Amino acid sequence: MLEMPVQNKSLRELERLTNRRKAVWEHLLATNALLTTVQRGEVTKKLYAIYMLQTYHYTLHNSRNQALVGVRAIEENGQYLKYCFEHASEEVGHEQMAIKDVVSLGISREHLEIPDPLPETEIFIAYVYWISATGNPVRRLGYSFWAESAYDFVNPLIEKAREMLGLKKSQMTFLVSHAMIDEDHAKDVMEMLRKVCRTEKDWEDVERVMETTLSLAGNMFEAIYREHQQLVEGKPSPYSYLNRLL
Amino acid sequence: MLEMPVQNKSLRELERLTNRRKAVWEHLLATNALLTTVQRGEVTKKLYAIYMLQTYHYTLHNSRNQALVGVRAIEENGQYLKYCFEHASEEVGHEQMAIKDVVSLGISREHLEIPDPLPETEIFIAYVYWISATGNPVRRLGYSFWAESAYDFVNPLIEKAREMLGLKKSQMTFLVSHAMIDEDHAKDVMEMLRKVCRTEKDWEDVERVMETTLSLAGNMFEAIYREHQQLVEGKPSPYSYLNRLL
Amino acid sequence: MLEMPVQNKSLRELERLTNRRKAVWEHLLATNALLTTVQRGEVTKKLYAIYMLQTYHYTLHNSRNQALVGVRAIEENGQYLKYCFEHASEEVGHEQMAIKDVVSLGISREHLEIPDPLPETEIFIAYVYWISATGNPVRRLGYSFWAESAYDFVNPLIEKAREMLGLKKSQMTFLVSHAMIDEDHAKDVMEMLRKVCRTEKDWEDVERVMETTLSLAGNMFEAIYREHQQLVEGKPSPYSYLNRLL
Amino acid sequence: MLEMPVQNKSLRELERLTNRRKAVWEHLLATNALLTTVQRGEVTKKLYAIYMLQTYHYTLHNSRNQALVGVRAIEENGQYLKYCFEHASEEVGHEQMAIKDVVSLGISREHLEIPDPLPETEIFIAYVYWISATGNPVRRLGYSFWAESAYDFVNPLIEKAREMLGLKKSQMTFLVSHAMIDEDHAKDVMEMLRKVCRTEKDWEDVERVMETTLSLAGNMFEAIYREHQQLVEGKPSPYSYLNRLL
Numbered sequence: 001m002l003e004m005p006v007q008n009k010s011l012r013e014l015e016r017l018t019n020r021r022k023a024v025w026e027h028l029l030a031t032n033a034l035l036t037t038v039q040r041g042e043v044t045k046k047l048y049a050i051y052m053l054q055t056y057h058y059t060l061h062n063s064r065n066q067a068l069v070g071v072r073a074i075e076e077n078g079q080y081l082k083y084c085f086e087h088a089s090e091e092v093g094h095e096q097m098a099i100k101d102v103v104s105l106g107i108s109r110e111h112l113e114i115p116d117p118l119p120e121t122e123i124f125i126a127y128v129y130w131i132s133a134t135g136n137p138v139r140r141l142g143y144s145f146w147a148e149s150a151y152d153f154v155n156p157l158i159e160k161a162r163e164m165l166g167l168k169k170s171q172m173t174f175l176v177s178h179a180m181i182d183e184d185h186a187k188d189v190m191e192m193l194r195k196v197c198r199t200e201k202d203w204e205d206v207e208r209v210m211e212t213t214l215s216l217a218g219n220m221f222e223a224i225y226r227e228h229q230q231l232v233e234g235k236p237s238p239y240s241y242l243n244r245l246l
Numbered sequence: 247m248l249e250m251p252v253q254n255k256s257l258r259e260l261e262r263l264t265n266r267r268k269a270v271w272e273h274l275l276a277t278n279a280l281l282t283t284v285q286r287g288e289v290t291k292k293l294y295a296i297y298m299l300q301t302y303h304y305t306l307h308n309s310r311n312q313a314l315v316g317v318r319a320i321e322e323n324g325q326y327l328k329y330c331f332e333h334a335s336e337e338v339g340h341e342q343m344a345i346k347d348v349v350s351l352g353i354s355r356e357h358l359e360i361p362d363p364l365p366e367t368e369i370f371i372a373y374v375y376w377i378s379a380t381g382n383p384v385r386r387l388g389y390s391f392w393a394e395s396a397y398d399f400v401n402p403l404i405e406k407a408r409e410m411l412g413l414k415k416s417q418m419t420f421l422v423s424h425a426m427i428d429e430d431h432a433k434d435v436m437e438m439l440r441k442v443c444r445t446e447k448d449w450e451d452v453e454r455v456m457e458t459t460l461s462l463a464g465n466m467f468e469a470i471y472r473e474h475q476q477l478v479e480g481k482p483s484p485y486s487y488l489n490r491l492l
Numbered sequence: 493m494l495e496m497p498v499q500n501k502s503l504r505e506l507e508r509l510t511n512r513r514k515a516v517w518e519h520l521l522a523t524n525a526l527l528t529t530v531q532r533g534e535v536t537k538k539l540y541a542i543y544m545l546q547t548y549h550y551t552l553h554n555s556r557n558q559a560l561v562g563v564r565a566i567e568e569n570g571q572y573l574k575y576c577f578e579h580a581s582e583e584v585g586h587e588q589m590a591i592k593d594v595v596s597l598g599i600s601r602e603h604l605e606i607p608d609p610l611p612e613t614e615i616f617i618a619y620v621y622w623i624s625a626t627g628n629p630v631r632r633l634g635y636s637f638w639a640e641s642a643y644d645f646v647n648p649l650i651e652k653a654r655e656m657l658g659l660k661k662s663q664m665t666f667l668v669s670h671a672m673i674d675e676d677h678a679k680d681v682m683e684m685l686r687k688v689c690r691t692e693k694d695w696e697d698v699e700r701v702m703e704t705t706l707s708l709a710g711n712m713f714e715a716i717y718r719e720h721q722q723l724v725e726g727k728p729s730p731y732s733y734l735n736r737l738l
Numbered sequence: 739m740l741e742m743p744v745q746n747k748s749l750r751e752l753e754r755l756t757n758r759r760k761a762v763w764e765h766l767l768a769t770n771a772l773l774t775t776v777q778r779g780e781v782t783k784k785l786y787a788i789y790m791l792q793t794y795h796y797t798l799h800n801s802r803n804q805a806l807v808g809v810r811a812i813e814e815n816g817q818y819l820k821y822c823f824e825h826a827s828e829e830v831g832h833e834q835m836a837i838k839d840v841v842s843l844g845i846s847r848e849h850l851e852i853p854d855p856l857p858e859t860e861i862f863i864a865y866v867y868w869i870s871a872t873g874n875p876v877r878r879l880g881y882s883f884w885a886e887s888a889y890d891f892v893n894p895l896i897e898k899a900r901e902m903l904g905l906k907k908s909q910m911t912f913l914v915s916h917a918m919i920d921e922d923h924a925k926d927v928m929e930m931l932r933k934v935c936r937t938e939k940d941w942e943d944v945e946r947v948m949e950t951t952l953s954l955a956g957n958m959f960e961a962i963y964r965e966h967q968q969l970v971e972g973k974p975s976p977y978s979y980l981n982r983l984l
Binding site: 369372373 | 611614615617618619621622623700703704707708
């Protein structure tokens with residue numbers, strides 16, 4: 001008799017999505033080799049540098065693939081397109097913060113080498129482009145949904161890392177400044193989700209991309225951990241130059 | 247002995263570009279079938295409707311191809327990328343103004359048909375995508391350079407059309423509002439040109455795109471004029487439905 | 493009572509297309525500055541070189557944009573996709589013939605400069621990409637329909653040019669060999685048109701692309717003629733190096 | 739004193755690549771949940787159907803992303819481009835074999851549902867597009883290098899599956915016919931690798947893509963196994979319709 005108003009439906013879906021995000025993060029925080037290592041305080045400058053160099057690689061593409069959604073989407077009211085381009089513009093150049101933060105560790109720009117992304121980083125990049133370039137255009141919001149609010153979950157890890165590495169907040173521009181920028185972005189994402197998700201399929205597509213991208217990010221974290229192990233064990237690695245510099 | 251400072255060089259190039267733009271516009275205003283017709287006050291609702299429907303078609307792509315420059319450009323300082331995405335976001339949805347203005351002529355939305363773009367309109371769209379997607383990324387500024395300041399040249403024509411058609415300013419949202427929005431945009435374009443054009447080749451590429459896009463727009467105007475002639479002469483045209491409605 | 497069988501319908505459409513192609517060619521042959529000049533036997537090595545360098549530019553893209561149709565088309569039976577990729581593979585490297593033919597005029601490869609395409613050449617390239625990348629995928633056949641059978645119309649011009657320039661057939665690899673290769677291709681195009689054009693809109697889209705690309709090729713020819721005039725009159729041109737070499 | 743001739747170098751690299759491929763396959767055959775299950779003869783029609791539907795999904799893209807390499811590569815001698823387009827043309831329509839094989843299990847085409855690809859299938863597709871569209875164009879050969887010779891490793895599994903499912907060879911068109919087609923393709927890939935890999939970086943890029951794509955295929959196999967488990971355990975799955983039909 002009483003139909004659930006649309007408004008309530010989207011609130012309910014958003015809540016479900018939020019719960020699911022929490023569950024995936026909690027799983028990652030409990031099991032991911034990199035994340036558990038950081039929680040135990042076993043952070044080295046080398047580990048942080050490898051992490052920041054992967055961050056550089058995928059961040060370089062974030063504004064581009066965000067804009068790509070708007071370039072290819074067929075969207076009538078234009079609101080989502082506007083969001084895509086505006087958000088893209090706000091992400092421009094953030095990869096430079098990652099470089100700056102590696103330099104802050106004590107590596108001069110001349111000595112800084114940026115090896116190709118790790119395979120897991122490239123897989124992450126490839127998938128984000130794919131979901132930006134094809135399929136349901138709203139689904140890229142599933143990536144933003146966790147990425148723009150990651151700090152709720154990883155702030156303790158950032159704090160732990162900062163302490164162990166003896167860095168000031170001003171030396172961790174990528175992580176610290178994102179924690180603040182992203183608070184607004186996270187609200188925008190939720191608002192946009194409520195506006196553009198009209199069908200159950202929309203919400204499913206968003207959830208799937210949220211889970212898949214977060215899981216691929218987890219794989220990237222694992223790969224960073226393994227690459228660091230390579231360095232520690234003196235095995236060949238494109239990052240072994242860090243052994244000399246840090 | 248005295249080297250010309252970079253600042254002066256870019257001012258000089260900008261001046262040259264400005265003069266060239268003026269010359270091309272003056273040539274168009276003196277020779278283009280559509281533009282001379284409007285100047286003589288021979289504007290009909292049908293002519294204006296065909297023009298607005300072409301405007302709808304190419305405007306629909308402006309934000310997309312503008313963003314595309316940022317998606318594919320390899321640009322280090324990020325300033326130009328930011329400009330591309332911001333400008334793209336400001337252009338979103340402008341094609342709806344064109345539709346609204348056709349409706350203002352007295353065609354209800356249900357009866358409004360939007361035929362495929364005229365070949366000359368599609369050529370214009372194709373070329374703007376091409377220069378956005380390939381070659382020197384700065385060259386798309388050559389399109390913006392004349393498009394964002396077109397009102398300096400066509401305002402008398404807009405005024406003449408408004409008078410002949412008996413329209414209020416509020417019924418010509420595309421043309422009238424753009425005249426205002428674009429004043430700021432035109433300044434942005436000039437500032438951006440001075441920042442991103444570093445070599446003589448950059449300026450040449452921009453000039454070439456300015457001339458080619460303006461000339462293709464001229465061809466589109468001619469095609470609009472010819473299509474209107476088809477209507478007047480009762481020849482077959484995808485726009486002949488306008489004969490019934492206006 | 494009697495329905496026109498599909499077979500007959502497509503034959504009739506093909507005939508109409510063939511007649512239209514003939515009409516456009518005849519118009520071009522009668523009015524185009526380059527084509528009438530060649531018919532009068534006023535061919536110079538410089539004119540031919542500028543023509544061949546434009547041919548190089550657009551031919552470089554032909555296999556690519558042909559393949560692009562297959563990359564983006566959603567086609568169920570696969571026959572058209574197969575055609576696109578096979579035809580693309582046959583077009584690979586043809587631009588090298590154009591270069592070889594310029595060298596045959598007596599310009600060594602070291603001295604050969606390839607300026608940017610003329611604007612009209614770039615417009616032609618841009619439009620062919622556009623119709624390959626967007627809209628009805630079958631419409632690119634409208635380009636192939638005239639391009640693969642051009643020799644029926646331009647053979648007398650090729651013969652005239654060969655005579656005036658004192659070249660052997662083996663020195664005109666692009667034009668002479670294409671005349672032969674393309675005979676088969678032209679049959680393939682007709683067969684494919686009959687298979688993939690199912691609706692009236694399909695045939696219209698093909699016809700429109702045939703007319704538009706042929707008309708843009710005509711514009712390119714005119715531009716080649718004008719550029720040659722620039723050389724003759726000693727005006728600045730990116731091709732003025734030909735004055736020294738030929 | 740004696741420099742290793744190029745010929746020998748490429749033979750050595752090819753051998754190294756071949757050994758590496760063998761090692762990765764042996765690891766997969768020993769540890770992958772799907773592959774070990776099949777080896778134990780625990781194949782069901784449902785498992786095979788889910789596998790074939792994933793095969794359908796990624797095979798649909800193989801000709802397209804193969805052609806894409808040629809569309810975007812800047813390659814001077816054209817041999818590799820020709821290979822890309824020819825190989826693309828040979829892959830067209832192979833996804834239809836996968837559908838046919840599912841139908842052979844006893845599902846009529848009307849009842850056949852094709853759910854979205856599993857996330858791991860989509861990640862695989864996304865990565866193959868990414869390496870086809872960006873970076874070193876030769877690297878896609880790393881995918882072909884294992885994919886076109888997979889039958890050397892999986893033939894016993896195909897044979898086992900065929901036996902368990904009671905199928906004739908003619909009912910397994912995708913797997914059986916590929917085993918034959920691909921023998922030639924595998925030779926082509928090796929020949930092409932020797933022609934286009936000129937630097938150590940080329941060989942590294944190829945190896946990396948070989949390892950990453952094979953590992954992502956392994957992940958897809960694991961996901962197929964897990965999805966089948968869902969069915970068996972009666973948990974919700976987009977493939978649960980197979981419970982009714984098989």
